[in-house]
Amino acid sequence: MTIEFTLSNRQRDLQAGVRSLAQSIVRPQSLRWDREHAIDEDFLRNLARMATSMGHGGLGTSASLMRQEEEAPAAEKKPKSQNLTTVLASEEMAWGDAALLLCVPGPGLGGPPVRASGTPEQKKRFFGIFDDLTVLKWGAYALTEPTAGSDVAGIRTSCRKDGKNWVINGRKCFITNGARASWNVVFATVDPALGRAGHRAFVVEKGTPGFSVGRIEDKMGLRASETAELVFEDCRVPADNLLGGEEKYVTKEGFMTAMKTFDNTRPIVASMAIGIGRAAYEYARDFVKDHYVLSRPIPRYAAIAERLARVGRGLAAARMVTWRAAWLADEGIENAKEASMAKAMAGQAAIRACIDAIEICGAEGSIQTDHALLEKWFRDIKVYDIFEGTGQIQRIVISKRLISNLKSF
């Protein structure tokens, strides 16, 4: 086994470029976006152009890159580093503002299932709409329901075939970009009694009769990101929009489509958490440098320094596990356990970082000013231990995988 920690020149350049953008343009606007619950469209348009030229779009990969990869002959396929590169860029951007990453136009979380399970025709159709970068467009991923969050297998949104259409009924909730998306990948079941084998994944386009948007959530954190409820009432979707076509669903493929998405996106979400945690850690570190080194009693300084060290090593360890999970995905190696480890570790390490940073700064840490964003990061970070599978669920995935393969971890 080769152990390689060196980033390529391209990855280092990207990391430095995103870091500079995050510092000079993103961070200064972060609190305003949070207060306004929105990010300026012109800014998003420019960012989408830039992200596409660098091979990134929304949470996942850019639409054009996804299509190029699918269409290229095997010999011309790009070097396999897309997941790791996205993880690197995501940490830097989340350091500037985490909600922004969820708002970048592109297929977003809807991209991976279309990429994993769509037919060539579906990929062309659904990714093709993102080619025109002058118009802001999003994709989204609709799995969660009021009674099925962690228990993904328990979804109740129903689907039944009717001639050349499928008819969908039910509700989805907490869907990132769900209201503004040009299409949502929607998971439904032909029969709840069949469990996972009954699941189907559809691409439901905006404007489809019977599809409407319910409540837009007023959230504690990531307030610039839109989180929507989606309603399906006898919503008729053309059979061509069943992801992968009917033959995909002879086995448990529909459910597997949902799970494959998580194996790719959990390391990205983990890297975003690390970005927020690092922002809080750096703020507290600088605060300590300015306020403690010469002016406070040594025992108190020593205790604070030990605390900073604990936060720093937690984030560094989570970053290593996250990079490995992304690298495994790039290599096409099964990474469900590692993706869950990354998500579980990063969420906890970053929450710890935000709590400790506020405590280290004392009262000043809890106040909102244009320069001090600890209070915002504290609100933003909690959800990283909730969405894309809660911390408890990650630990269940990890323990199941460890127990089924007792020889190694």
Ligand SMILES: Cc1cc2nc3c(=O)[nH]c(=O)nc-3n(C[C@H](O)[C@H](O)[C@H](O)COP(=O)(O)OP(=O)(O)OC[C@H]3O[C@@H](n4cnc5c(N)ncnc54)[C@H](O)[C@@H]3O)c2cc1C
């Ligand atoms: C900002 C935001 C954006 C989101 N975006 C999307 C999106 O784009 N698409 C989408 O489909 N969903 C999205 N979600 C939903 C998210 O994925 C769910 O909230 C998450 O999966 C948890 O589900 P739940 O909220 O129903 O909690 P529940 O599943 O009800 O869990 C509640 C508590 O019980 C615990 N628990 C549950 N089962 C077990 C168990 N077996 N053992 C031990 N503990 C357990 C959980 O860990 C948690 O602490 C989003 C959520 C938020 C907050």
